[in-house]
Each structure stands twice: as C-alpha cells, then as structure tokens.
Amino acid sequence: WSLAASFGVDDRCQSFHGAWKQVGTALFVGGDYRIQRATLSGNPLMIAIRGNWGFTDTEWTKQVQLIIEKERTFWRDNDFAYLLVTLAPFDQDGGSYGGSAYTNAFMMHLPRKATFSYPVISLLAHENFHIWNPYKMGGEQGPVLYWFTEGFTRYYTDLILFRSGFMSLGEYIEHTNEKLRKYELSPVRNVSNTDLTVRFESDRSVNDLPGERGMVLALWLDSHIRQQTRNSASLDAVMFTLFKEGRKRDFHLTIDRIISIAGRHLSANERRLLRQYIEDGTTISVPEFALAPCVHVRTESAFQFELGMDEESLRSKYIVSGVKPDSEAFKAGLRDGQKVVRLSVSWNDTSKPVKLTVRAADGDHAYEYSPRGPSMEIQQYQLVSPC
Known part of the structure; x- marks a missing residue:
C-alpha cells in the first residue's frame, strides 16, 4: 500500500x-x-x-x-x-x-x-503544459479564460509534439484539421464569451467551445504575429511574457492583460479583431499556415453534426423525443417515446456513427446511423508538395 x-x-x-x-x-x-x-x-x-x-x-x-x-x-x-x-x-x-x-x-x-498512441501522448503533454498555463501565470481563473487556458494548451500540445519529433508534419496537419473542423462546424461557435461563461456549468452544448475557439485563435494569433514581425516573433513571445509576469505575486490572467501583451506584436486592426474573437465570439478566419510554405488553406464541404432528435431528452432521460422527419435518425427507424438502454455518441463528430439500443415489448433493438445534417463550406490545411 x-x-x-x-x-x-x-x-x-x-x-x-x-x-x-x-x-x-x-x-x-x-x-x-x-x-x-x-x-x-x-x-x-x-x-x-x-x-x-x-x-x-x-x-x-x-x-x-x-x-x-x-x-x-x-x-x-x-x-x-x-x-x-x-x-x-x-x-x-x-x-x-x-x-x-x-x-x-x-x-x-x-x-x-x-498504448502509446496519439491520445495518450497528447494527454500527457496537455496536462503537463497546464503547469505553466495557467498555474505559473497566476493560476486558474475559471470559464471566462478557458479559451486561453484550455484552447492555447491544445494548440501547444500538438505544436510541441511536432517540434519534438513525436509527429510528422502530415500528422500535425491532420490533427490540426480535425480541431479546425470541430470549431467551424460547431453550432454554438458564435456564442459570446460572457454568455459562454454563464452557461458553462449548466449547458453541456458549450463545454467544448472554449477549447475549440482558443485553439483556432492561437493559430490565428501566431500567424499574424509572424506576419507583423517578419518572423522575428511568434506566439511563443506572448507566452513567455505571461510566464514571466506570472512570477509576480499580484499577477492574475485577464482578457485585457493577454490582449495588451499580444497587442505589442499586432496592428491596431488586429488588436480589434482579437478582442472581437475573444469577447464577441466572431468567427475566426483560418490563417495561412505559419510553419511551412508547402501547406496551403483550401475550402471544402463538410456535414454539420445533427443528432436528429432532442439532445437533452436523450442525455438526461434516455428517451427518444423530437425526432426530425427528414433526419438520419428517422430514416434509421427511431421514433418518439422509445426508451434507450445503451448509447454511444461522439458529440459534434460526424465521422463516427450514433449507436443506440432501445427496449421494446419484444426485446432490445439496436440502431445505428450517421449524424449528418446539411453540408457547409469549411477551411482546412493541405500539404501541397514535399517540404
């Protein structure tokens, strides 16, 4: 023991x-x-x-x-x-x-x-990175700064694994695109930071948004700092300054302090955009890829996540309710009132099927369908030639 x-x-x-x-x-x-x-x-x-x-x-x-x-x-x-x-x-x-x-x-x-797969290695790197962000930057400040403490940590988790040789450029782009896709397809993407903070503890639909928004914001900020400084500085400089300031006894992370430090490397218009992205939830433009000239931004179509039924009823009551007649859930045979005894959903991920088992008088019945709704255009990175 x-x-x-x-x-x-x-x-x-x-x-x-x-x-x-x-x-x-x-x-x-x-x-x-x-x-x-x-x-x-x-x-x-x-x-x-x-x-x-x-x-x-x-x-x-x-x-x-x-x-x-x-x-x-x-x-x-x-x-x-x-x-x-x-x-x-x-x-x-x-x-x-x-x-x-x-x-x-x-x-x-x-x-x-x-095993020592990407989910395990990235979780290790993510949790260790929190030692600095936020604990050596003045400590945790709650949901109002989750876009920074979670989102920027997600960004640096993959970046450090790439820089250290744990993943190739192609793998880094693949994982970055996955995170971009989740942000761009998120139905709550434009919720303001104030609204998100109020809803975070009680509304599960916004729980992933801070990390998704912050990761894309970190990409945007790094790219624009590099452009403004002609590659003499990057987002690393902002993080190092916040770490240095965090050693002061009275220092606490705030939105204004982060914008002030990052703004030293940005134009007036970029500082305005940065605040809009953080506070208003304005959709963040996917920036040019900053780490390699052989990676370009392309536009492609992707399906939005659509459960096809009432999410809260399914999550809290395990009851099928509000099935949309034109949804994949309806096509699979799901109907209002069915009692769910087993459930597997990868929320906001259209690449994995929804699997449900419902209980009826004649026994249990399994259903499976793709949670795909309307398609929309999103931006992704593409490796166009060997670097």
Missing part, C-alpha cells in the same frame, strides 16, 4: 510551506500504487502507477520523462523541486481518456488496453 501526494511519496507525515490555494489544488492518492522514482535535471519525478498495462512501468516512466523534458525545455524552466504523475485505469478496455493538473502533480486515467 502506497501514499502519493503533491508534497511527497510514502511520507505519513508531510509538511508544506506556501500559499493555501496550493493545498486546495493538491493531489492525494493511496492504495495499490507502484512507485517509480526518477529525476529530471537533478529534480525528483515520482510516478505512481496502478493496474496492468500493455507497457511496463519503466516504459511508462521513460515516456513521461521525455515529454516533461521537452516542455520544460520549451519554457526554459526547470524550477521544480518535485513532481508527481499518477496513472490509473478506467474500468473498461477502450473508450475515454482523462487527466487533471494539480499542485506539483497531474493525474491520468486511461482505458485498460491503452
């Missing part, structure tokens, strides 16, 4: 000197965890693992070390007296991946048959 926490491993009595908010965001785990002890530039890295995996504890520890090292190199920051990373399985072989960042720690939950 092992104990692992934000302030030590296997010490039954622990002490900590620092801000009380760091205790409130601390991680504590206990149980049948296996402890791996490693170092990064002489600083302790503790890995707590439970469950049986397709990789060894040593292989997992090396992977964690490598990704953390790449991100510390990016930030030019090795000011870490201690870090804990925990890994535990979900009670299923496939499906969801999860992670959360804490004081001096982050935790990960993976399906039991997880």
Whole structure:
C-alpha cells in the first residue's frame, strides 16, 4: 500500500510551506500504487502507477520523462523541486481518456488496453503544459479564460509534439484539421464569451467551445504575429511574457492583460479583431499556415453534426423525443417515446456513427446511423508538395 501526494511519496507525515490555494489544488492518492522514482535535471519525478498495462512501468516512466523534458525545455524552466504523475485505469478496455493538473502533480486515467498512441501522448503533454498555463501565470481563473487556458494548451500540445519529433508534419496537419473542423462546424461557435461563461456549468452544448475557439485563435494569433514581425516573433513571445509576469505575486490572467501583451506584436486592426474573437465570439478566419510554405488553406464541404432528435431528452432521460422527419435518425427507424438502454455518441463528430439500443415489448433493438445534417463550406490545411 502506497501514499502519493503533491508534497511527497510514502511520507505519513508531510509538511508544506506556501500559499493555501496550493493545498486546495493538491493531489492525494493511496492504495495499490507502484512507485517509480526518477529525476529530471537533478529534480525528483515520482510516478505512481496502478493496474496492468500493455507497457511496463519503466516504459511508462521513460515516456513521461521525455515529454516533461521537452516542455520544460520549451519554457526554459526547470524550477521544480518535485513532481508527481499518477496513472490509473478506467474500468473498461477502450473508450475515454482523462487527466487533471494539480499542485506539483497531474493525474491520468486511461482505458485498460491503452498504448502509446496519439491520445495518450497528447494527454500527457496537455496536462503537463497546464503547469505553466495557467498555474505559473497566476493560476486558474475559471470559464471566462478557458479559451486561453484550455484552447492555447491544445494548440501547444500538438505544436510541441511536432517540434519534438513525436509527429510528422502530415500528422500535425491532420490533427490540426480535425480541431479546425470541430470549431467551424460547431453550432454554438458564435456564442459570446460572457454568455459562454454563464452557461458553462449548466449547458453541456458549450463545454467544448472554449477549447475549440482558443485553439483556432492561437493559430490565428501566431500567424499574424509572424506576419507583423517578419518572423522575428511568434506566439511563443506572448507566452513567455505571461510566464514571466506570472512570477509576480499580484499577477492574475485577464482578457485585457493577454490582449495588451499580444497587442505589442499586432496592428491596431488586429488588436480589434482579437478582442472581437475573444469577447464577441466572431468567427475566426483560418490563417495561412505559419510553419511551412508547402501547406496551403483550401475550402471544402463538410456535414454539420445533427443528432436528429432532442439532445437533452436523450442525455438526461434516455428517451427518444423530437425526432426530425427528414433526419438520419428517422430514416434509421427511431421514433418518439422509445426508451434507450445503451448509447454511444461522439458529440459534434460526424465521422463516427450514433449507436443506440432501445427496449421494446419484444426485446432490445439496436440502431445505428450517421449524424449528418446539411453540408457547409469549411477551411482546412493541405500539404501541397514535399517540404
């Protein structure tokens, strides 16, 4: 039986000197965890693992070390007296991946048959990046800044994996296009930041919007900073300045502060657009690709996500209701009043089918359909020649 926490491993009595908010965001785990002890530039890295995996504890520890090292190199920051990373399985072989960042720690939950695939590697990089954004920039500020804390972290997760050789340019474009597609096809894309903040805790339809909007905004901002400075600066300069300012005791992230720092590298019109994108929810134009001249923007058609029935009734009551007569759901045979006993939906993703099992007097019946609605034009990146 092992104990692992934000302030030590296997010490039954622990002490900590620092801000009380760091205790409130601390991680504590206990149980049948296996402890791996490693170092990064002489600083302790503790890995707590439970469950049986397709990789060894040593292989997992090396992977964690490598990704953390790449991100510390990016930030030019090795000011870490201690870090804990925990890994535990979900009670299923496939499906969801999860992670959360804490004081001096982050935790990960993976399906039991997880491998070192993109979802796992990107989750590792994403959660570790939160150590800086937002925790070394003044701390978490809630949904009003999720476009930055989540969205910019999504952007840098893939960018650092690309820069570090974890993925090729083609793979980077593929993952970027996937995120662009979700943003462009989102039915709530133009919700204002104020409205989003109010609705975030109670309306699941807007939960993904901050991350989607912020990721595209980071692409736009990096591209325009490079254009204005003739490639002498990039979004990296904004992030480094925010990190430096975050060391000040009274510094807190705000929209005005982010715009002020980013605005040093933008024209007056670009500063106006930046505020519109953030506050008003104005649709963000997909920028020219900043990292390689052989990547161009192209326009293509894509289907909008359409469940074909009332989403809230399905989510909360597991009842089919409000089926649209011209929808794929109706064509598949779904009708109002059916009781759903099993459900699989990849929300806002038209590439994966909706699967439902409904219960009737003569037994259970399975239905499957593509959640496709009307098509619309979106912009995507295309690799047009070898770089």
